[in-house]
Amino acid sequence: MSLRIIFMGTPEFSVPTLLTLVDAGHQIVAVYSQPPRPGGRRGLDLQKSPVHQAAELLGLPVFTPVNFKDPDEREKFRALDADVAVVVAYGLLLPEAILTGTRDGCYNGHASLLPRWRGAAPIQRAIMAGDAKTGMMVMKMDKGLDTGPVALTREVEIGPNMTAGELHDKLMHVGAKAIGEAMVALESGNLPLTPQPDEGVLYASKIDKGETRIDFARDAADVHNHIRGLAPFPGAWFELEIGGKPERVKVLGSELAEGNGPAGELLSDDLVVACASGAIRLTRLQKAGGKPLPAADFLRGTPLARGTRIS
Known part of the structure; x- marks a missing residue:
């Protein structure tokens, strides 16, 4: 039957x-x-x-x-x-x-x-x-x-x-x-x-574009959950100055990391970012108009040094 x-x-x-x-x-x-x-x-x-x-x-x-x-x-x-x-x-x-x-x-x-x-x-x-x-x-x-x-x-x-x-x-x-x-x-x-x-x-309200920007002034666990909850679509993002102008960068992967510092500051050369408390490592990123890249490949095209501020 x-x-x-x-x-x-x-x-x-x-x-x-x-x-x-x-x-x-x-x-x-x-x-x-x-x-x-x-x-x-x-x-x-x-x-x-x-x-x-x-x-x-x-x-x-x-x-x-x-x-x-x-x-x-x-x-x-x-x-x-x-x-x-x-x-x-x-x-x-x-x-x-x-x-x-x-x-x-x-x-x-x-x-x-x-x-x-x-x-x-x-x-x-x-x-x-x-x-x-x-x-x-x-x-x-x-x-x-x-x-x-x-x-x-x-x-x-x-x-x-x-x-x-x-x-x-x-x-x-x-x-x-x-x-x-x-x-x-x-x-x-x-x-x-x-x-x-x-x-x-x-x-579970529909995801609004206004909530997709990453706020590094939150605790590391909250930032990490925000990033992975919006990956791959619509994608959480921050702004970074590239070539003298602000550019939006999506973060499609992250993990909790060790470190403390001013919120939004890079604590290492491998994309460890300070949050309000603790830190996260950005593991997968995508520039506007580009394709998703592992952090190492992203950094080859867009070098970012320790101490850089992102927001």
Whole structure:
């Protein structure tokens, strides 16, 4: 036997889950993804999402509504006669007509240990807060923001130097496996649901460009978490005078280091920077318009001596 599933997702993070459901033999009756967006070097070409592209390669029907306000869109969804909808990073709010538009409702793969880090940026916020662990949760969706009962949890440790990009890649495969297991249990009628606790709720607000600049006047651990939580995108950054003018430099990797000094001062020739307390070593950097480089390669093109101030 297999389930009739509507899959709803948009970015690369969602693709392994779609492939897992297909490989398990479920019938994917439709794929929903966000509409193609302007892309390419000049932003003139409409680019389909990673999920949209994967679905087309699999020969699956794809729908890309802007929203579900149109009654015809809601009826089209219901007419698919699906057992369940699986939602992974779809990016659109689902009205009640969609949440109840299949026999067993909608199940979401969410990248945090709910109720901690509900919302848009759980991976980045967990690292920026210095969390030692996170995970993937399979949750039955309700009208709230990531408030539904939890069906399945898989914890993942966050290494001391792990970046958001590395954690993203780990969680998307853990999540795909978790969704696959949850659908097996749902099909057999053995998928228990546990309400989320009222305590420990935190919201993972979307990353704002205004918070990406590095503030070396914070403790070293906070600066380190800020850098790795924003790597590789959008990237934490500082300004450095190069060729007589300020230039933005992204930091895509760092580690805690020994040393003390005025905040923002280089304490060594290998990019150890003083913070309010302690220091960090910058390990991977990228100048505007350049490619990411290990610190040693960056320094060959942009020598920086001990005592240089960055901000």
